[in-house]
Amino acid sequence: MSGAMAPAGGVERDQGRNRGRDRGLDRRRRLRDGLATLLCGLATVLVLLALFSILATLVWNGIGGLSVATLTRVTAPGGENGGLLNPIVGSVIQVALATLLGAPIGIAAGIFLAEYGAGSPFATAVRFISDMLLSAPSILVGLFVYLLLVAPVRHFSGYAGIVALAILVIPIVVRTTEDMLRLVPLSMREAAAALGAPRWKVVLLVCVRAAAGGMATGVLLAVARIAGETAPLLFTSLGNLNWSTRLGAPMASLPVTIYQYAGSAFDDWVQLAWTAALLITAGVLLLNMGARFALRRRGER
Amino acid sequence: MSQSVRTATWPAAASAGGARPSGFGDPLFGLLVRLCGLLVLLLIGGIMLVMAFGGREAFSTFGLGFLWSPAWNPVTNRFGALAPVYGTIVTAVIGLLIAVPFAFGVAFCLTEMAPRWLAGPLGTAVELLAAVPSIIFGMWGFFVIVPAMARHVQPLLRHSLGQLPLLHTLFSGPPFGTGLLTAGLILAVMITPFVAAVMRDVFNSMPAVLKESAYGLGSTRWEVMRLVVLPWSRQAVIGGIMLGLGRALGETMAVTFVIGNTNRISASLFSPGNTIASLIALEFPESAAGSLKLSSLLALGLILMLISFVTLFCSRLLLRRGA
Numbered sequence: 001m002s003g004a005m006a007p008a009g010g011v012e013r014d015q016g017r018n019r020g021r022d023r024g025l026d027r028r029r030r031l032r033d034g035l036a037t038l039l040c041g042l043a044t045v046l047v048l049l050a051l052f053s054i055l056a057t058l059v060w061n062g063i064g065g066l067s068v069a070t071l072t073r074v075t076a077p078g079g080e081n082g083g084l085l086n087p088i089v090g091s092v093i094q095v096a097l098a099t100l101l102g103a104p105i106g107i108a109a110g111i112f113l114a115e116y117g118a119g120s121p122f123a124t125a126v127r128f129i130s131d132m133l134l135s136a137p138s139i140l141v142g143l144f145v146y147l148l149l150v151a152p153v154r155h156f157s158g159y160a161g162i163v164a165l166a167i168l169v170i171p172i173v174v175r176t177t178e179d180m181l182r183l184v185p186l187s188m189r190e191a192a193a194a195l196g197a198p199r200w201k202v203v204l205l206v207c208v209r210a211a212a213g214g215m216a217t218g219v220l221l222a223v224a225r226i227a228g229e230t231a232p233l234l235f236t237s238l239g240n241l242n243w244s245t246r247l248g249a250p251m252a253s254l255p256v257t258i259y260q261y262a263g264s265a266f267d268d269w270v271q272l273a274w275t276a277a278l279l280i281t282a283g284v285l286l287l288n289m290g291a292r293f294a295l296r297r298r299g300e301r
Numbered sequence: 302m303s304q305s306v307r308t309a310t311w312p313a314a315a316s317a318g319g320a321r322p323s324g325f326g327d328p329l330f331g332l333l334v335r336l337c338g339l340l341v342l343l344l345i346g347g348i349m350l351v352m353a354f355g356g357r358e359a360f361s362t363f364g365l366g367f368l369w370s371p372a373w374n375p376v377t378n379r380f381g382a383l384a385p386v387y388g389t390i391v392t393a394v395i396g397l398l399i400a401v402p403f404a405f406g407v408a409f410c411l412t413e414m415a416p417r418w419l420a421g422p423l424g425t426a427v428e429l430l431a432a433v434p435s436i437i438f439g440m441w442g443f444f445v446i447v448p449a450m451a452r453h454v455q456p457l458l459r460h461s462l463g464q465l466p467l468l469h470t471l472f473s474g475p476p477f478g479t480g481l482l483t484a485g486l487i488l489a490v491m492i493t494p495f496v497a498a499v500m501r502d503v504f505n506s507m508p509a510v511l512k513e514s515a516y517g518l519g520s521t522r523w524e525v526m527r528l529v530v531l532p533w534s535r536q537a538v539i540g541g542i543m544l545g546l547g548r549a550l551g552e553t554m555a556v557t558f559v560i561g562n563t564n565r566i567s568a569s570l571f572s573p574g575n576t577i578a579s580l581i582a583l584e585f586p587e588s589a590a591g592s593l594k595l596s597s598l599l600a601l602g603l604i605l606m607l608i609s610f611v612t613l614f615c616s617r618l619l620l621r622r623g624a
Contacts, residue, residue, distance in 0.1 A: 137551020
């Protein structure tokens with residue numbers, strides 16, 4: 001290009017030099033591009049390797065302990081063939097009740113953000129804080145609930161664990177509920193309002209029904225998240241090595257049992273920890289994959 | 302645009318509903334959802350207030366000196382926040398230093414390099430890594446990474462980087478395998494998928510025409526990324542990194558397994574330490590109710606809450622939806 005501007009006598013030589021320089025520049029650009037591609041590809045492979053290593057370790061160590069006996073026996077002192085029944089039941093109870101407690105609050109707050117809060121500073125603040133709660137340290141939620149529900153009555157309880165997990169459910173459900181409601185076309189609201197439906201009926205019977213699938217997916221994601229949470233349960237439901245389904249007493253859970261058993265000196269306890277880890281990870285990842293798959297399919301429709 | 306339409310539409314719909322005889326369901330429902338919104342707002346304030354209330358004894362006993370006292374001695378009842386705060390920040394920074402290049406690489410791979418059929422499963426794999434519970438990272442770190450660090454990585458670092466004059470103190474000391482460096486590494490594995498997911502979404506949200514113009518001028522993929530995509534998305538990328546930092550600061554279970562549990566400040570990255578979260582997880586169960594130690598742990602909880610609040614606040618400000 002610049003060769004065309006050069007005086008006639010030097011055109012030939014100038015172009016030649018430019019072409020050489022262009023080729024050099026070109027090669028350097030290609031080289032840089034290739035290097036970046038290589039490094040980024042390598043980074044991705046390493047991240048995938050980490051995931052693979054985690055899953056392989058879990059399966060390798062955990063699958064050996066997976067048996068009917070493990071799933072049906074109650075935890076026992078080291079060396080006495082204990083199982084994982086009470087942690088499994090405890091986890092199911094706490095996760096289910098926490099979801100029942102947290103999801104409606106989250107859905108209501110999400111409805112507020114999507115349907116009532118357009119442009120109001122209060123709604124903006126709620127949305128902002130809820131997004132922050134999404135990443136807040138979960139151990140602090142445990143401390144908070146400890147001070148509110150455990151310290152005053154002086155004993156740990158399943159109730160406290162449920163409340164702690166419910167607090168973690170709320171921001172996840174708020175986020176997905178709002179996002180899903182925003183996908184509902186305005187014309188549907190207008191049509192319902194034109195028929196004379198009061199606003200709450202429009203919201204509940206038209207908007208929420210249209211967005212129900214997506215909202216359910218959000219609840220599933222929340223279940224997947226809290227099923228593996230350990231830190232908020234340490235000071236609330238504490239864990240329990242005996243069979244107990246009383247909500248007023250300390251309650252076992254899979255993550256806390258993993259924490260108690262993983263570093264122990266008994267081989268069978270360590271084995272149980274691996275099996276529990278395999279169970280919880282398989283459950284969490286399957287829930288997660290199912291939820292994301294459902295979300296993606298809805299998004300494509 | 303849709304928002305302005307909605308605010309114009311809704312009041313009409315609401316008043317139409319209000320005019321009906323059975324219209325008192327409307328204010329009731331409105332009140333209910335507003336209360337739930339308020340509850341979310343109250344939660345974060347409540348957490349801080351309750352934590353401050355629980356830690357009042359520590360603050361009144363040690364004063365502001367609690368913040369920079371390196372002591373943590375249950376025997377003499379002397380407590381200070383410096384050692385766990387130092388551990389928290391050092392591990393989070395190590396985690397971030399490792400995670401950011403990896404996250405960028407993954408995001409670049411997912412948005413620019415991978416063909417469509419590969420980008421989907423690859424993205425799912427990264428999301429799955431983000432969904433693995435933190436206690437699993439802790440176990441994996443304890444049984445897989447710690448031995449590898451002790452046997453291979455730490456001796457190697459000591460004999461290479463540890464020989465350099467300035468880095469000598471960072472990479473010295475016995476290679477136990479546990480410690481600040483290992484905790485930082487586990488944190489890096491944990492936050493990489495989060496930061497990568499944010500970066501991917503940000504890169505994807507860029508108007509395609511900008512990228513296409515750059516490609517049309519003959520740019521290579523890397524040039525498009527460095528000269529077009531990154532400058533355009535800088536703010537949100539920093540927001541994503543801050544989000545990762547927020548996660549790393551408050552992470553508990555993964556760190557607790559590999560940090561080594563010592564309340565000393567040592568310049569070496571191989572030395573064991575504690576983060577605020579791991580110290581709380583490890584020592585809270587053995588603190589008597591009403592003791593000064595418990596109060597100090599709650600005061601530490603307040604400090605962690607404030608640190609992560611500021612970090613997440615900045616992150617959300619930078620990532621604000623629609624910003």
